[in-house]
Structure formats: structure tokens, C-alpha cells
Amino acid sequence: MPGPLNGIVVVDLTRVLAGPFCTMLLADLGAEVIKIERPDGGDDSRAFGPFVQGESAYFMSINRGKKSATLNLKHPQGKELLQALVAKADILVENFKPGVMDRLGLGYAALSALNPRLIYAASSGFGQTGPYSDRPAYDLIIQGMGGLMSITGPDARHPTKVGSSIADIFAGVFTTIGILAALHARAKTGRGQLVDVGMLDCMAAILENAVARYVATGTDPQPIGNRHPSIAPFATFTTADGAINLAIGNDELWKKFCGLVGAPALADDPRYATNPLRVQHWADLEIDLNKILAGRTTAAWLELFQAKGIPSGPINSISQVLADAHILARQMLVEVSHPTAGPMKIPGVPIKLSATPAEVLGPAPLLGQHNAEIWGARLGRSPEAIATLKSQGVI
Amino acid sequence: MPGPLNGIVVVDLTRVLAGPFCTMLLADLGAEVIKIERPDGGDDSRAFGPFVQGESAYFMSINRGKKSATLNLKHPQGKELLQALVAKADILVENFKPGVMDRLGLGYAALSALNPRLIYAASSGFGQTGPYSDRPAYDLIIQGMGGLMSITGPDARHPTKVGSSIADIFAGVFTTIGILAALHARAKTGRGQLVDVGMLDCMAAILENAVARYVATGTDPQPIGNRHPSIAPFATFTTADGAINLAIGNDELWKKFCGLVGAPALADDPRYATNPLRVQHWADLEIDLNKILAGRTTAAWLELFQAKGIPSGPINSISQVLADAHILARQMLVEVSHPTAGPMKIPGVPIKLSATPAEVLGPAPLLGQHNAEIWGARLGRSPEAIATLKSQGVI
Numbered sequence: 001m002p003g004p005l006n007g008i009v010v011v012d013l014t015r016v017l018a019g020p021f022c023t024m025l026l027a028d029l030g031a032e033v034i035k036i037e038r039p040d041g042g043d044d045s046r047a048f049g050p051f052v053q054g055e056s057a058y059f060m061s062i063n064r065g066k067k068s069a070t071l072n073l074k075h076p077q078g079k080e081l082l083q084a085l086v087a088k089a090d091i092l093v094e095n096f097k098p099g100v101m102d103r104l105g106l107g108y109a110a111l112s113a114l115n116p117r118l119i120y121a122a123s124s125g126f127g128q129t130g131p132y133s134d135r136p137a138y139d140l141i142i143q144g145m146g147g148l149m150s151i152t153g154p155d156a157r158h159p160t161k162v163g164s165s166i167a168d169i170f171a172g173v174f175t176t177i178g179i180l181a182a183l184h185a186r187a188k189t190g191r192g193q194l195v196d197v198g199m200l201d202c203m204a205a206i207l208e209n210a211v212a213r214y215v216a217t218g219t220d221p222q223p224i225g226n227r228h229p230s231i232a233p234f235a236t237f238t239t240a241d242g243a244i245n246l247a248i249g250n251d252e253l254w255k256k257f258c259g260l261v262g263a264p265a266l267a268d269d270p271r272y273a274t275n276p277l278r279v280q281h282w283a284d285l286e287i288d289l290n291k292i293l294a295g296r297t298t299a300a301w302l303e304l305f306q307a308k309g310i311p312s313g314p315i316n317s318i319s320q321v322l323a324d325a326h327i328l329a330r331q332m333l334v335e336v337s338h339p340t341a342g343p344m345k346i347p348g349v350p351i352k353l354s355a356t357p358a359e360v361l362g363p364a365p366l367l368g369q370h371n372a373e374i375w376g377a378r379l380g381r382s383p384e385a386i387a388t389l390k391s392q393g394v395i
Numbered sequence: 396m397p398g399p400l401n402g403i404v405v406v407d408l409t410r411v412l413a414g415p416f417c418t419m420l421l422a423d424l425g426a427e428v429i430k431i432e433r434p435d436g437g438d439d440s441r442a443f444g445p446f447v448q449g450e451s452a453y454f455m456s457i458n459r460g461k462k463s464a465t466l467n468l469k470h471p472q473g474k475e476l477l478q479a480l481v482a483k484a485d486i487l488v489e490n491f492k493p494g495v496m497d498r499l500g501l502g503y504a505a506l507s508a509l510n511p512r513l514i515y516a517a518s519s520g521f522g523q524t525g526p527y528s529d530r531p532a533y534d535l536i537i538q539g540m541g542g543l544m545s546i547t548g549p550d551a552r553h554p555t556k557v558g559s560s561i562a563d564i565f566a567g568v569f570t571t572i573g574i575l576a577a578l579h580a581r582a583k584t585g586r587g588q589l590v591d592v593g594m595l596d597c598m599a600a601i602l603e604n605a606v607a608r609y610v611a612t613g614t615d616p617q618p619i620g621n622r623h624p625s626i627a628p629f630a631t632f633t634t635a636d637g638a639i640n641l642a643i644g645n646d647e648l649w650k651k652f653c654g655l656v657g658a659p660a661l662a663d664d665p666r667y668a669t670n671p672l673r674v675q676h677w678a679d680l681e682i683d684l685n686k687i688l689a690g691r692t693t694a695a696w697l698e699l700f701q702a703k704g705i706p707s708g709p710i711n712s713i714s715q716v717l718a719d720a721h722i723l724a725r726q727m728l729v730e731v732s733h734p735t736a737g738p739m740k741i742p743g744v745p746i747k748l749s750a751t752p753a754e755v756l757g758p759a760p761l762l763g764q765h766n767a768e769i770w771g772a773r774l775g776r777s778p779e780a781i782a783t784l785k786s787q788g789v790i
Contacts, residue, residue: 004580057607151558163546180575185399193750212452355588
């Protein structure tokens with residue numbers, strides 16, 4: 001059974017991460033994604049290392065299942081080809097700086113006039129409006145401006161960036177939600193619309209209880225490492241060979257835990273009798289528990305805790321995640337066969353649909369791999385015309 | 396103009412975060428979300444502090460725009476009422492541990508038989524299948540198991556949790572994508588389906604280039620603080636009164652930067668002549684730049700850098716984010732008037748739709764605030780019957 005977006009055609013002008021992450025999800029969901037790339041090198045991320053047989057591992061992972069056609073959007077014939085493609089498409093996604101598409105004569109107003117059913121999604125650093133809209137955006141800058149760094153890290157002197165490009169990725173997923181909502185609206189109204197998503201807005205939307213805390217108390221939340229602000233012990237501890245996460249949310253679990261780790265005296269310690277007391281005496285509690293937990297390996301503790309129902313978990317490295325039995329059982333690591341890089345493992349799709357499953361449909365395309373299919377079979381250009389377009393630098 | 400999901404009815408059995416974040420987005424997009432809560436206290440997060448006039452700020456922020464009806468799902472009459480509600484609904488969302496709904500006789504198979512058009516979304520820690528599916532899940536545990544902590548933080552000895560509950564939130568947004576994709580499929584097939592999303596899967600899906608790097612090189616990526624692995628200077632630096640993020644991605648910007656900060660000698664320093672050399676000599680470069688940047692305040696540097704096009708940004712606290720001119724211009728902070736807590740500011744919607752705008756439609760409901768509307772007007776129970784249901788603990 002094909003995916004839920006089977007039959008939907010996406011013209012994909014995106015580069016690097018936020019936009020490509022969105023169109024990756026659309027492709028996984030069954031849409032036909034036609035990635036339009038500059039003839040001279042294509043998506044910038046094709047040049048991001050490390051490489052497998054000369055192909056960027058990064059590019060290959062987030063462009064799986066898409067088609068690639070080259071096009072010079074600044075060339076008059078390039079514009080014409082894009083317009084012809086958009087006339088028959090359902091969705092266009094771009095992540096240029098605001099104004100770029102308008103200056104090319106290919107902005108929302110122009111393309112919507114050509115195809116009123118078109119859903120035009122623009123994913124950018126700051127969105128299409130507002131005082132910062134023309135600024136360049138980088139994930140680090142947005143994580144800092146958006147408040148997430150101010151609540152991540154060991155303490156207030158060390159604001160910390162999330163290790164993956166979370167601002168880009170959130171922009172990608174929120175853009176996807178906007179597109180799918182607009183598809184639903186189009187089924188009723190017959191018309192497309194503009195979907196405008198900015199990375200900074202997305203950061204403000206995912207701060208979660210930090211905003212609620214500030215609004216309620218007037219005090220800025222600070223980074224507090226890995227511990228929970230109001231539950232203890234709910235944090236990361238040191239073991240004989242690494243670290244372990246524990247999430248002991250109530251007094252009953254606490255007593256059980258103390259018995260299991262051979263420290264029944266802690267259960268009777270008046271400093272630790274209730275959760276509020278354990279939070280109050282966290283500095284002492286952390287020292288006491290690190291002493292105990294240093295006595296065995298992470299694996300040994302986890303075996304004990306899992307068997308006895310103590311919420312706990314390892315801090316897995318990337319290789320451990322990718323080898324994890326559950327991750328494999330959930331098909332969260334899949335293999336694709338790339339035309340030049342060969343077989344390659346990439347992350348699977350975290351959305352499991354029972355009737356119209358989403359799935360990784362194939363490898364990432366080579367630059368311009370689908371030129372004949374898109375400009376020839378789809379738009380009716382002859383092999384000779386395509387050769388001329390190529391020699392003129394249009395495609 | 397109403398939102399894109401206007402007319403869609405959502406039965407919302409979710410509690411705390413991942414599920415409620417999903418149904419919050421559905422409500423923002425215009426769906427009618429009927430939050431079903433336990434008569435004795437409702438959603439656990441109603442008890443999470445801090446409170447405003449006795450109401451949880453946390454609960455209020457992620458349950459805006461929903462209706463609340465109480466229901467005891469273990470009571471035979473409670474099951475009947477839920478079935479009656481589901482029979483006329485489009486979507487059901489739950490985030491119980493797998494198996495709970497089946498044991499109540501209200502699982503996907505049972506409810507789908509009652510209403511084949513129903514889209515049944517289950518958001519859980521580990522998903523509905525796989526070896527860990529019956530384990531309890533907490534955001535900290537999932538961030539650790541999912542690899543994100545292993546690439547976040549200053550170094551390998553200090554794996555760091557993201558300050559907001561990113562594993563829950565990603566599960567919420569991916570569940571939303573699954574639901575919207577299933578709605579699109581239903582328009583063609585006439586049938587709903589099961590949407591199964593696990594928090595751990597979502598973590599594996601957003602590791603981004605960490606997975607690509609591991610697959611290409613066989614080496615586990617490590618936390619490297621706030622700097623970029625292959626671009627320098629692209630990191631956080633210390634200023635006279637705090638910190639600043641700089642993202643200097645090429646040699647031209649580097650030379651310009653050195654002139655602006657009054658350190659032209661650095662531009663000529665052979666250790667820093669090219670980006671690869673700057674990455675190689677990062678330890679020296681960081682010391683040199685921290686010395687220079689300590690000479691002015693963050694605001695003074697930002698004014699200079701913004702004026703001259705050096706990509707840079709502050710590390711905003713939550714209060715600074717919420718007061719930011721761009722955030723306000725983008726309506727990313729909105730005010731709702733809560734029946735007991737009064738006027739309250741909450742985050743806005745990061746998905747800007749031109750024709751059918753998503754928006755915060757109102758405050759969070761009081762527990763059971765819409766009982767008369769849902770059980771009375773919608774399902775036809777008389778005021779007397781509702782009073783009896785209440786006295787029997789069914790609602």
C-alpha cells in the first residue's frame with residue numbers, strides 16, 4: 001500500500017537542513033518530491049563531509065527518496081521550466097531568505113496566480129515578516145536567541161547548544177504540519193495558501209514549562225544540568241564505567257530503590273523521607289547516590305533496575321542507539337542502496353501508520369539524476385531540447 | 396476565517412505532555428478538541444506547579460483552546476459515553492502505555508469497528524510494538540537512550556539533557572504529522588487508521604548528522620560544546636557581561652570580523668588563515684577571541700556585528716525571548732483570559748497560514764467545564780441524567 005501522500009507532487013527548492021528535512025518527511029509519507037538543484041554543484045550540503053565513495057553521508061540521509069532535477073532559476077528558460085512544473089504541482093517548498101523568490105519573479109503571489117491550488121511553504125530563519133526577517137540564520141544563533149540555550153547545560157555560566165540542529169529540524173517538522181493542514185483546507189476550499197514558518201518562532205513554541213514558569217513567577221529559569229526541578233532523584237549519576245539516568249518519581253519507588261542498591265539506611269534518612277525533602281537536600285543526595293552507583297557498571301545496574309521496575313536508562317552513544325534491539329525492531333534504521341555510495345544505513349520513519357505506511361522509499365538522488373524524467377517525460381522537452389538546455393547552463 | 400481543521404472533532408485522552416502538545420496543535424489549527432479527563436483531578440499536569448490563582452501555568456499553556464469533559468473510563472457507563480463520542484469523531488489521541496486501551500475494551504480494533512473513519516493516534520514512550528513497548532518512559536530516560544545526550548554538552552564526560560522536554564515534544568509533533576497524513580489518506584479511502592508514534596523512535600529520527608557521521612566513519616560523535624565540528628569561529632564566546640554566539644562561515648567574513656574587533660593582526664596570523672586552519676587551531680583561537688570579546692558588552696558587540704553583517708546573536712533568557720521585538724511582531728506571545736487565573740501570556744503558534752490561520756483559540760478549560768455541552772447538548776443526556784452520572788462518579 002502506498003503512503004498517505006501518494007499522488008501529491010512536491011517541487012522542492014530547499015537546501016541544507018530545515019527545508020530538506022520537511023521534504024524528506026513528505027517523501028517518506030509517499031509524496032513525489034522533485035528536488036530542484038543548481039546545475040553547478042546542487043544543494044550546498046552535497047559538499048558537507050564525511051563522504052562515502054565521494055557522496056556526502058549527510059546529504060544522503062536527509063534527501064532519501066527524492067528525485068533530483070537541475071535548474072538555473074536565474075535563467076529566463078529556467079524560470080519557465082519552474083513555472084511549468086509548478087503549474088501541475090500540489091506543493092512548493094523553499095527555504096531561501098525572504099524576498100529571494102519574489103526577486104526571481106517566483107514568489108508566492110506569482111506562482112499562486114499560475115496555480116491557485118498550490119500550497120507554497122516558506123521555511124526560513126525568522127519567517128517572512130517581522131524586524132529580523134532579512135537576517136541570515138544559523139542553528140546556533142537561533143538556539144541562542146530562542147532561549148533554549150539559556151535553559152540547557154550545567155549552570156547559568158554555561159548555556160549549552162543542543163548537539164543536533166534542533167532549530168532547523170523543528171522548523172522542518174512545523175513546516176510539514178503547516179503543509180498537511182493546508183492540504184486538508186484545500187480539499188474544502190479548492191485553493192492553496194502560503195505556509196510561513198520561522199526557526200526562531202519554533203524555538204519559542206517548544207520551550208515548554210520554562211515559559212509557564214517565567215510567566216507564573218517572573219523569574220528566569222536557569223540551566224540545572226540533567227536533574228528535574230521538582231522531583232528527586234531524577235537525574236544522571238556516575239557508575240563504575242559511565243553514567244545512568246534514574247527517574248524515581250515517588251516515595252514508594254524511592255524506598256524500593258534504596259533496598260535494591262543495598263542502602264536501606266537512606267530510606268530512613270530524615271533528609272530524604274519525602275520528595276520535597278529530597279529536592280531540598282539534592283546536593284547531599286547526589287553525593288550519596290554517586291558513591292553507591294559508582295560500585296557497579298551501568299549495564300549491571302540497568303539489569304537490576306529493569307527487572308525490578310525502577311525507571312532507568314543508559315546514555316547511549318550513537319552506535320549504541322543504532323544497534324539497540326528496540327530501535328531495530330521498530331525499523332528505525334533502514335538500509336538503502338545508493339547508486340555510487342552503495343548500501344547505506346539511514347534513520348527510519350518515526351511515524352508508523354497502519355493502513356498507508358510511511359517508509360524510506362529509496363536512496364538520495366545524484367545531482368540531476370532525474371532530468372530526463374522531469375524535463376523530458378513530464379514537461380515534454382525532447383532529448384535535443386534537453387541537451388541544449390544543458391549546454392546553455394539552464395539545467 | 397476559521398483554521399484549516401475547522402469541523403474536525405478530536406477525542407483527546409492524553410495527559411501531561413506528548414499527547415497534549417499534539418492536541419494543542421490540532422486545536423490551534425482549528426479542530427474541536429474534547430479533552431476527556433478523570434473525574435478525580437483530571438490530567439496529572441493540573442497539579443504541576445507553579446500555579447496562577449491555583450491553576451497550573453504548565454497545564455494552561457499546553458491545553459489552551461480545548462474543551463474539558465470528565466469521564467471514568469473504567470465505569471461501564473463511562474465506556475458507553477466514550478464509544479458514543481468516538482462514533483461521531485474524526486480523531487482519537489491517547490498516550491497511555493500500550494495495552495491500557497485494549498484492556499479497557501477501547502483499543503484501536505474495538506473503536507475502529509465502531510467508527511471505521513476514526514483516526515486513532517497512540518503516542519507513547521516506545522511505541523505499540525518492540526521489546527521495550529511496555530516500559531514506562533520519561534523524557535530524561537528517552538533523551539539518554541536515544542543518543543541526544545551523548546552529543547550534547549561540553550565534553551564526553553558530561554552528557555547533557557536538553558532543557559525542555561524535547562523527546563515528549565517531538566513525539567507530539569510527529570504524532571500530529573501522522574494524524575494529518577492519515578486525514579489526507581482518509582479523504583481518498585474513506586477509512587481511518589492507527590497512528591503509532593514512540594518517543595524513542597523520534598529521538599533516533601532527529602540526530603541529524605550524528606548518524607551520518609557515525610555511519611560514514613564508524614566513530615561515535617562526542618559532545619563538543621557549542622562549537623561547530625568543521626567551521627571556526629562558529630561558537631559561543633564570553634563578553635564583558637555575558638556571552639555571544641558567532642557564526643563566521645568563510646575567510647572573507649573572518650577578515651572583516653578581525654578588522655571590526657580591532658584585531659587586524661589575527662587576520663594575518665598564519666594559524667588562522669583558512670577555515671581548516673582555524674578549526675585545527677581552535678584551542679588557540681578560542682583563547683584569543685575570548686580575550687578580545689571580553690572587552691565589550693554583548694549588546695555593544697551585537698550592535699556592531701548586526702550593522703556590519705557578521706552573523707551573531709545573543710543568548711537570550713526566557714524573559715528576553717518573550718520581550719523580543721521580533722517574537723512579539725510574529726505573535727509568538729499571545730494573551731488568553733482564563734476563567735479563574737485571569738489574563739495570561741502563553742506561546743503563540745509557529746505555523747503561519749495565509750488563508751486559514753492557525754491561532755490560539757482561547758484559554759485552557761477548567762476540569763469538566765464542558766460536561767453539559769458534551770454529554771448534554773452533544774450526546775443528548777438530560778440534565779437529570781448528567782446529575783446522576785456525576786453522583787455515580789461516571790463523569
